[in-house]
Amino acid sequence: MANGETLFGLSGTALQLRSQRLALLASNIANAATPNYKARDIDFNKALEAATSGNGTSVDQAARGALGYRVPLEASLDGNTVELSTEQTQFAENAVKYRTTLSFLEGRIGTIMSALKGE
Amino acid sequence: MANNNLSVFDIAGRAMSAQMLRLNTTASNLANAGSSSSSEATAFRAIKPVFKTVTQAPGIATVQVDRVVSSNITPTKRHDPTNPIADKNGDVWDAGVDSAAELVDMIESARQYQNNVQVLQTAKQLTLDTLRLDK
Numbered sequence: 001m002a003n004g005e006t007l008f009g010l011s012g013t014a015l016q017l018r019s020q021r022l023a024l025l026a027s028n029i030a031n032a033a034t035p036n037y038k039a040r041d042i043d044f045n046k047a048l049e050a051a052t053s054g055n056g057t058s059v060d061q062a063a064r065g066a067l068g069y070r071v072p073l074e075a076s077l078d079g080n081t082v083e084l085s086t087e088q089t090q091f092a093e094n095a096v097k098y099r100t101t102l103s104f105l106e107g108r109i110g111t112i113m114s115a116l117k118g119e
Numbered sequence: 120m121a122n123n124n125l126s127v128f129d130i131a132g133r134a135m136s137a138q139m140l141r142l143n144t145t146a147s148n149l150a151n152a153g154s155s156s157s158s159e160a161t162a163f164r165a166i167k168p169v170f171k172t173v174t175q176a177p178g179i180a181t182v183q184v185d186r187v188v189s190s191n192i193t194p195t196k197r198h199d200p201t202n203p204i205a206d207k208n209g210d211v212w213d214a215g216v217d218s219a220a221e222l223v224d225m226i227e228s229a230r231q232y233q234n235n236v237q238v239l240q241t242a243k244q245l246t247l248d249t250l251r252l253d254k
Contacts, residue, residue, distance in 0.1 A: 015249075022245070026127045026238045027180040030134030032231050033141075034170040040178040067178050084234065095241045102248055109253055 007112070011104045013051045016059045017044060018098040025091040028070070028082050036079040039070035039087065125175040127242040131235040133173070133181040138232040140184050141168050145225045152216040155197070157204040162194035163214035165221065192217060 008015075021042050031037040047066035051059050072081040148165045156162035171185035192215035200209030 022242060023125070023127050023130065024178045026130045026242065027178060029234050029238055030130045030181050031170075031172055032234065033138075033227070034172050034182050037172050037180075042178070064177055088234070091238065091241070095245060098245050099248065102245075102252065105252060113253075 008105060008108060010048075010052060011101050011108065013059060014048060015098065015101045015105065017042070017047050017051065017063060018094060018101055020059070020063045021094050022091075022098065025087055025094060028087045029084070029091065032080070032082045032084055032087070034080060037082060038080075039072070039082045040067055041070050041090065042066050043068060125179050125181060128239065130179070130181040131239040131242070133183060134235045135232055135239075137168070137170060137182045137184050138228045138235065140187075141170075141228040142225065142232070144168055144187065145221050145228065148216050148221050149218065149225075151214050152218050152221070154214045155199075155202065155204065155211040156194070156214075157206050157211065159194055159196070159212050162212035163216065164194065165190040165192055165214075165216045190215065 021044060024040060024042060028039045028041075031039075042063055043066040047062045050057050050065055051062035057065075070081055070083075070086070072083055073086070074083070075081075144166050151163040154163050166187050167190055168187050169185045170182050172180050173183050174180040194212040194215040196210050197213055198209055199205055199211050202209075202211050205211050
């Protein structure tokens with residue numbers, strides 16, 4: 001297993017990826033009014049698969065490898081492909097899933113702590 | 120991540136500054152919408168910010184105001200001989216401001232400012248939750 005994997009398992013990597021995706025979606029929302037800005041996103045499953053494949057791919061590399069451009073539902077005249085409805089739902093979904101991963105980690109830390117204390 | 124220090128807080132924070140500048144230009148445009156001038160050259164023209172993407176890493180980008188430009192709306196000539204600033208033909212030039220467009224712009228920038236505040240709040244909450252992970 002890759003370093004750190006043994007302690008936090010899949011959730012550790014997933015949390016890092018969720019955090020990167022959070023910054024990415026924040027960039028899209030920040031650039032909602034910038035002409036010619038192309039919205040981008042990570043294919044989360046693809047990135048997680050690459051990061052946990054065990055062939056030494058770092059989380060950063062995995063995220064970069066799964067990066068793609070958003071296909072807008074409706075093209076806008078100024079070349080901007082940010083659609084706030086899409087970005088906001090994706091952002092909310094990502095935040096909830098980040099929180100979910102966090103509770104998985106909480107459970108795991110609780111288990112480890114009780115094992116360490118031997119109570 | 121160490122060398123590209125653009126966090127969610129920087130991204131949303133700088134976007135908020137850009138939107139605030141846009142709101143400020145809208146305010147000055149609306150404030151000057153009713154002004155007139157004695158010549159076409161000196162009449163007020165609406166000012167607009169030009170947004171530019173600042174990219175740190177692929178996909179990680181914020182926004183900044185590149186420059187502020189004057190719009191190309193031509194001031195309207197109006198015949199008003201009673202106006203003390205009218206020229207020798209009795210004409211004055213009203214400011215080149217599209218009030219309706221400015222109001223729409225105002226709502227849009229306020230909304231986008233709110234979006235960024237929301238992003239900031241979510242990111243803050245998640246960061247705090249992560250900090251309290253072992254509690």
